[in-house]
Amino acid sequence: MEIEKIEQEIIDEFELFGKDWESKYEHLIELGKSLPIIDPIYKTDDKLIRGCQSRVWLYSEIVNGKINFSADSDAIITKGLVALVIRVLANHTPDEIINAKLNFINAIGLKEHLSPTRANGLVNMIKQMKMDALALKSKISS
Amino acid sequence: MTQHKIKLDVTKIRSDFPILSREVNGQPLIYFDSGATAQKPRIVIDTLTNYYLHDNANIHRGVHKLSQDITTKYEEARATIQKHLNAQHIHEIVFTCGATDSINLVAATFGKKFIKAGDEIIVSEMEHHSNILPWQMLCEETGATLKVIPINDAGELKMDEFKSMLSNKVKMVAVTHVSNTLGTINPVKEITALAHAVDACVLIDGAQAVPHMKVDVQNIACDFYCFSAHKIYGPTGVGVLYGKENWLNKLPPYRTGGGTIKSVSFNKTIYADLPLKFEAGTPHIEGGIGLAAAINYVNKIGLDTIAAYEHELMEYATEKLSEINGLRLIGTAKNKASVISFFVDGAHPFDIGTILDKQGIAVRTGHHCTQPLMTCYKIPGTIRVSLAFYNTKEEIKKLIDALNKAIKMLN
Structure with a gap:
């Protein structure tokens, strides 16, 4: 499903x-x-997104040209x-991820979590996901 | 002497703080984050407004009436602070941008003149980053060593270890009067006497003390004492450095520029006398005057009355919080002021803080700029409830209900 369609699905869910x-x-x-637990081998310091009040670990991999995150x-x-x-x-x-606007966060009333002062990791995590997408893109094209 | 305990009229006090009548997330605001910054009484807000409406001019410069009048007010503000801290001389009060700026001023100037390789500087494990980093940087620049006074489980300084750290290598002891994370009140008079016995200089970070207790710098006998205006109900962006006259005279200027000089030529500049030597550029004029208004306001109520009321609130909150299953108080010193930090087993402080916010309650969560302290307690952060004299037991009851709700939601 296209990114924007999934966003709309979430917006509809939250409307309730x-x-x-x-x-x-x-x-x-x-x-x-319910978030699937990340494989403990990836829960390492180099997968840690810093600068947040809460700690967030992110692992990205590319399978058949599409990216999976845990x-x-x-x-x-x-x-x-x-x-x-x-x-x-x-x-x-990767391109779809890099270009995603993620307007749904605002639409479902969780914009406050995007404030940089909130330091809860969401902003940094989105940034990291896009950077990973870019890195994995250059890996497949090289 | 019989002490008359004056009861604090909290309803009247709350009406002095306009912001307390606003709502947050559809609920009446409950503000438990005064340790980060205190709310402002109307008299302070009016002082700032009136300055811009009627009094705005630059100080110490003009011959015209506005400039002379505002210079007088600014210097009266300095006198109010002198009296409040019981400093010996008015020129021992230097206006800065805040406590952080004051500490940086001392670290930079004292460091330049008196610190060399092999010297030692002592801070404590409970310091705010603001009272660690300037000294750490100074040590890196000079080859001096930073030593740290450890704390016990209750969050009190281990005084025996401090004593054993003292030697003639120690040139500076910089400790906080009240811990911003634990609420511990440190024995600063004793610390000063011990440090002076080895000829070390003493700086006390009073940012969290000044709003809650009477501070007498001559009684403490410390060489430097600093605080920020905004934590004592005054404006942001302004603070104070108290320094003993002989020390301030020995230190070189920090930032130079307009206002700091007697005469300037390309060959030789003669710097101004205290305190102007340290006050380069146009200062935060309305901030200084606003701070004096805040101090006068607090003194009208009486710091003893405030301290007694806040202590009662703190005891009540501590008792109620302790009843919550799985809640661990961080900082249980015998001598404490207005700050309660805690951690709930199985719940991240961020999650609790978020759900409290949804219920209109402002607390601080995280490491409170005291990461070494969090490492010491092996927790990612705490939830900090910092109390002021405008808080009530009713608000604490609401906090307990809101906290129970948060814990229930998170489990």
Whole structure:
């Protein structure tokens, strides 16, 4: 499915919560809990995204021209946010990932987590995913 | 002497702080982050507004009335601070950009003149990064060694170890008066006396102390004391460095420029007397005056009254928080001021902070610029509730409910 279609799917899902922050965050926490655990061999310092209040590990690999991500965080809400971004970006080509605008984060009312002062790792994680995509792209084209 | 305990009228005080009536995320704001920055009473806000409406001019420069009037007000502000800290001389009060700036000033100038390879500088394990990094940089530049006073499990300085670290190699002891993460009140008078016995100079970081207690620099006998205005209900961007006259006279200027000189020629510049030698450029004029307004406001209520009320709040909050299963208090010193840090087993501070925020409660989460301390406790960070005299027991009850809700949601 195209990135924007997945984003729309998430927007529709979150619409059910309306202004009810509690259900929204409960859902995020559930998503966090259901995020497939990263293989412990990748949970190393070099996969750690720094500069966040919570620690986030990210592993990216390319299979048949499409990128897979696995990630983990020690904070469950961050993990829920990570799960959403992975759902949107995973299984796409490097170019699709690099060009993704990820407007859904704003649309589902979680824009505050993109604030740089929030330091929760989401901004840095998205940046890292795009950088990994770029690196893996140059690897297949070389 | 009988001490009359004046009860603090918290309803009246809350009405002095306009921001406290706003809502956050649809809930009345509960502000437990005064340790990061305190809210401002109307009198401080009015002082800043009036400055721009009626008084704006540059100080120490003009012959015109506006300039003379504002110079007088600015110097009166300095006198208010002198009196508040009980400094011996008015010129021992230097306006800076804040506590961080004050520490950098001393580290740079004292370092330039008095620190050489082989010397030692002592800080403590509970210091804010602001009272570590300037000294660490100085040590790297000069070949001096940075030594660290360790803490015990309660978060108190191990004074015996401090004593054993003292020798004639120690040139500076820089410690905090009150820990911003643990709330521990350090025995700064004793620390100063011990350091002076080996002729070491003493700097006390008072950023977290000044809002909560009466500070008497002559009684402590420290050589330098610093704080930021914004933590004592004053404006941001301004702070104070107190320094003993003889020390300030010995230090070279820090930043040079307009205002710091007696005469300038290309061959020789004669620097101004204290404190102007350290105040280059146009200062934060309204900030200095605003700080004096904040100090006057606090003194009108009385720091003893404030301290007693805040202590009661802290005891109440500590008791209520301790009842929560799996909650670990970080910092349980016998002598504490207004800061409660904790960690909930199985829940990241960031998650708890986020859910508290959704319920209108502002706390600080993270390492609080004290990463070495977090390493010492082996935790990623804490949730910090810092109390001020505008907080209430009612708010603490709401915090407990909100915290229980957060824990339930996260499990």
